[in-house]
Amino acid sequence: MTTLVSHTWWMTNRRLKVLVKQPAFVVILLIQPAIWLFLFGNLFRRVVELPGFGTTSYLDYLIPGVVVMTAVSSNMWAGMGMLEEIERGTMNRLLTTPVARGAIMNAAVLEQALSTTVQVLAIILLGQIAGADYPGGLLGLAVMTVAAVLLGTIFSAFSNTVGMLVRQRETIIGINTMLLLPLTFLSSAFMAESLMPSWMSTIASFNPVNWALDAARAAMNETPDWGMVLVRGSWLLGAAVLMLVLSVGTFRSYQKSV
C-alpha cells in the first residue's frame, strides 16, 4: 500500500513535470472553457425566461454546465496519453520495473484531476468577472469542483481503459465524438430538467454528467440540499473507483497481447 502511494506520487510528479514544460497546452486548457462560456452564455441568454430554471440569470445556471462539459471533454482524451506511452516504449520499460501497476493509472488520472481543477477555477473566475452570482458561497464552489474532478476521473479512467484495450487512436476519437454531445445534452447542463421530454430526463438520471450537475447545483443553492450532494457524490465516487479499478485490470490483457 505504501508502495502504491509513493509510486503514485513519483509517477504523477513525472507527468506534471512534462505538463509544465508545455505552457501552450496549459493556455489551450484555459481558453477552451472560456469560449464555451461565451458562446453558450450569449446564445441561450434568454432561455431563463422560460419557467423551471429557478434563476433569472442564465449565466448563473450555465456555470455548472460549462464546468461539467469541460471536465468530460478534456478527461475523455486521457487514453491518448496511454497510447503515447505504449508507442514510445515507456510503457514497456515501466512494466519491467517493480512499479505498482495501479500507480501508472493513478498518475494518469491525477494529472487530469489537477488540470480539471485548474480549468474549473478559471471558469469560476471568468463567471465572477462576467457577473455570475454564487449564492452557495465557497463551499458550494468547492463541491462543484470536487464533483467535476470525480466526473472527470470516470471519463479519464474509461478513456485509459479503452486506450489500453484497443490501442487505436481512431477508436478513442470515435467514442469521444459519439459520446460528448449526447452526454452533455442528456443532462441539465444547459437546459432545466423540468423542460426536457420525460424520456430524456429518465435517461439523464442514469447519466454521470447529470449526477455531477445535481450535486453541484444542490450545493451552490442559497439553501443547499446536502442529502442530494451526498447521494450523487457517492454515486460519482463509486463510478470513479470502479472505472479506475477496471483500468488497472487492463494490464492483464496487455500482457497477453504485447
Place this chain on the structure above:
Amino acid sequence: MTSAVTAHELTKSYPGHVTALDGLTLTVRAGEVFGLLGPNGAGKSTTVKILTTLARPDSGSATVAGHDVLRHPARVRRAIGVVAQRSGLDPMASGRDNLTLQGRLFGVRGHALTSRVDELLDRFDLAGAAGRNVRGWSGGMQRRLDVALALVHRPEVLFLDEPTTGLDPEVRTAMWSEIARLAADESMAILLTTHYLDEADRLAARLAIVDGGRIVAEGTPAQLKGELQGDAVHLELERPADEPQARQAIGTVARLREVSFDGRLLSARADDGAAAVPAALAALETAGVGVATVTVARPSLDDVYLRHAGRRFAA
C-alpha cells in the same frame, strides 16, 4: 544460484496463428554473456518479453535470477535490468530525471540514489547533457542512457534486446566496448539478442541460434564454428570453361573435401586451409587450369547459421 536464466519449452503465438515461439529452451549461466542470435521474427524479442515479465507464454516455464516468471513476476522485476529494442526513455524529461525516477521505482533513495545517478552519468559520458531533455539527444546518447537506466539498481541479470540496431557504425563500436565492460563485471549475467553475427561473435561467451521460434544450435562461438570442421577454401578460375579439368585435378588433392563449383568459383573445405592451397594450385597447374584468386577463410557464424537454419543469414 547456478543459472541466471532458464527457459523450458516456451511456446507463444499471436492472434492470426502467428507462432512466435515453438518450444524454446535455453539456460544462461550466472555471470556469463549469452547471445541469442537470429533474424528478425525468429522469436528473440518474444523470448525477452516473456523473461522480463512483459508477456506471458502460452505454455512452458522460465526462471530468472531463481524466480519463476509466471508465479513471482514482482521478484523477477526487482532482479533484472532491461534495455528494450526500442528506447523507453521519457523524451520530455532530462537525463537525470529519467535516471532518478527509474531508481526510485526500484526503491533506491536519498544519498544512495543521487550518487548512483551521478556515477552512471559519468560512466556513460552523459554528465554534460544530464540537465537537458532527452528528446534533443543523439541516438547514441539515448542508447547509452537506456543502458544506464537498466543498471541503476545493480541488477543480477541484464537483458539487452538488439542494443545496437539502428546505430551508426561508430556508435555501435562504442556500444560494443561498453557491453564488453559490463560483461567483465562477473556478478551480472547478460542475455543479449542480436541479428548481427559479428556482434554475437565478439560479445557472447556462449550463444544460441534461434530460427522459427526454437533454438537450432547452441555453444560457444568457437564450438559452433568448430563443428563445421575446417577452413573454407575458395579458388576463382580464370576461365569458366576449365571446370571439368579442374574438377578432375582437384579430386586428386587428398586434403580437400566437400568440393563444389559455382560458375568460376570452386569451394572446398580443409582441416588446415593454408596448407592445402599449395597442393591444390600444383594440381591445377599440372592440369593447365589458370587460377585468378585464392581465399582461405576461418568458418564464420554465417556458415554456422547456414548449416543450422538451412539458409544464408540475411539480417
